Amino acid sequence: MRLETLHNSLEQRWANCLPEGHMDILSPAVSLSPDRTGVSLDSLDKLSVIHVAGTKGKGSTCAFCESLLRHHGYKTGFYSSPHLVAVRERIRINGQPLSQQDFTRHFWPVHDALHESKEHEGDMPPYFKFLTVMAFNVFLAEEVDVAIVEVGIGGEYDCTNILRQVNIVGITSLGLDHTSLLGTTVEEIAWQKAGIMKPGAVAFSVDQQPEGALKVLKERAVEKHCPLLVAPPLDSYDWGQHPLELGVSSQGQLLNASLALQLANTWMLLQSRSESLLQTSRLTSFRPPKEFFLPEKNKSHKFVETAQPFSITRRLALGLKQCSWPGRTQVIHKDNLLYFLDGAHTLESMELCSQWFIAASYGSSLKRVLLFNSTGDRQSSELLSPLLDCDFHYVLFCPNIVTPQVNLASDQANCRVTQQQMMLRCLTNEKTWRELRAERQGPMSSQTLLQMSCVFEALTYLTDKSREDTCRYHLLVTGSLHLVGSVLSVIDPELSHQGLATIGDLAPQLSDTVTS
Known part of the structure; x- marks a missing residue:
């Protein structure tokens, strides 16, 4: 199915799901209005963002990615959904949900600014869009080094896709979910998820994607001038003396952990002042160097190059081991x-x-x-x-x-x-x-x-x-x-059992918990 056909089919599906006259909600900018809170799109461009979409594993991938970067000393912001117990969990600084005091401190200025600037009674962003605006305000106010942003639903029309300057994109495992909105085939869903790709960014996906979905991801990557790589198997990295231990443990997390390693490592390469890749302060035409790719004989995909595994340092190993993501395994x-x-x-x-x-x-x-x-x-x-x-x-x-x-x-x-x-x-x-x-x-x-x-x-x-x-x-x-x-x-x-990690702490392993 051609991309134009997929696009038209999905727009019609959204139109059928929305009240008459509300097709403009397809734009992620509608009702988001960050400028009404004093945050312009130009201000959002200053955020260094890792944007992640997918059907399953996107929250875990973001959690791994956040932990990896935090263990390297970076100040992290993390926006996710849904929350488990308290809405404060959706916005995290350095791995910790906002405290009640901090949530209140950031909430009211955003709410009041939106309320005072509304043009009619219904001119307030709905729940998820409000929290998205608030998260962006928090990350800018806290001056985070990196913001890891999880898509809500889909990607193309998700309100987080208002972000214009995104250098690193992740697409986790794809399958059928939210079919009334996103489509009834993995190809339609892949089209939606790939909507977060940006020109000049680099995108990574996981091994074992459905072939039809992977083909659509590649086609959209070409359309958007965004190189796409597949993360290699987790056991293909050089672990040296470090054991392969994941704080969030299950077979499915192996894919997510490898994807997170590629996202975090690429972000750190782009941030490093000593890297020859960084010629300007704003990366608008990044292309992965040859060492990002596996040799031709080791390629495992018909449509997409496989990323090069690398050596796992102590901090990378700790970031994976001490990652915590409550409610998942x-x-x-x-x-x-x-x-x-x-x-x-x-x-x-x-x-x-x-x-x-x-x-x-x-x-x-x-x-x-x-x-x-x-x-x-x-x-x-x-x-x-x-x-x-x-x-x-x-x-x-x-x-x-x-x-x-x-x-x-x-x-x-x-x-x-x-x-x-x-x-x-x-x-x-x-x-x-x-x-x-x-x-x-x-x-x-x-x-x-x-x-x-x-x-x-x-x-x-x-x-x-x-x-x-x-x-x-x-x-x-x-x-x-x-x-x-x-x-x-x-x-x-x-959520006291979540064991949010700091360097030196030891997160309990599944085997320890089961046998205790």
Whole structure:
């Protein structure tokens, strides 16, 4: 499919999803209005940005990248979404979410400036766009050395794509998600994600992309005059005396870690005053030097060059090892339960989640429990199918709410759906599970299936069960990052188990946590 055809098809899809007369929302600049807060596009050009899009792994890739650069002494800004417990998590300085005091200090000047300059009652940016404007204000005010910016949805039309001067771009693994907006094929989705490429930038993607998606990425890279490279396998780097250890551990993170190494290392090369690459203070025509590429005989892709692996220094190794990203392949022990938390919400990420849980949840005298939910236009059958191999004793279906009474002051409140709609989705998920189990294994005589009205009810039920039983309980929470966030708000509201790293600290490894 030609790029023009993809473009026209996707614009029509967005038009069908938006109210009549609102096609202008396709522009990321509409309603963002950073200039109304005193931040012009010229000011944004001064930010040194690493921009990352993708279907899965973009948050983890950004987290690795941030940790790598922080461990080299750079002051980092990191904008991500969604948050798990508190909205402050979305904007981080040096790996730490803004404190309540700092969030308030930055929030009100941005809000008041936008409010005072509005031309009509509805002339305020919506939630995500407001936070994007605020994040850019924070990064400029804090004078960060580098801002790692995660795309919200897609890329081409995402409001973070208002950034004009971006020298480093990352595209993580691609798959089907948000299909009502982004397209129903990986080629359409690749077109959207590649929208963040900029002329003169260099873009990196991951190994194992679908061939059709990789071809579209390459075509858009040529269109945008942006060289595209594929990150090499993580074990192809020269690790020397440093063990390969990841603070966020699972098979899927190997791709993300290699991509983050390429993004961070390239950014540092471009910043280095001693590098011959830097001839001017603003990089407008960067082209990767020959040493960025693998020799011809080692190329692994038909459409895209493979980037050159390099030697891993102590700081690079520490940056990977001490990276923390809560809610992604995270293990927490509390009371009599061992929690396995992973916000997987695509087929590919759920397959990896299932593999991770099976490998990590081992031993005798234990009962495995699933707490699951899925939302939006995602097909629960695709998400649940990989979990059939996990040998669960209990399967609980629960909405993404802590208690039945929605607290509108909570950062986790969702006013777009009613509790009745949420429970109906849980009923559908349970029905889907029964059908999948019947197709594969027949009747479920030894498995208990339950619907819960809220996370608090589910965790209370399981805690009581575990106290009555001599078996250990391993609880996998997955299907939705918002569900994971609701669980964390009960068992670890301060995210104290995230272990944000500083040099010299040792982040716990998965094997240590499981066997403790």
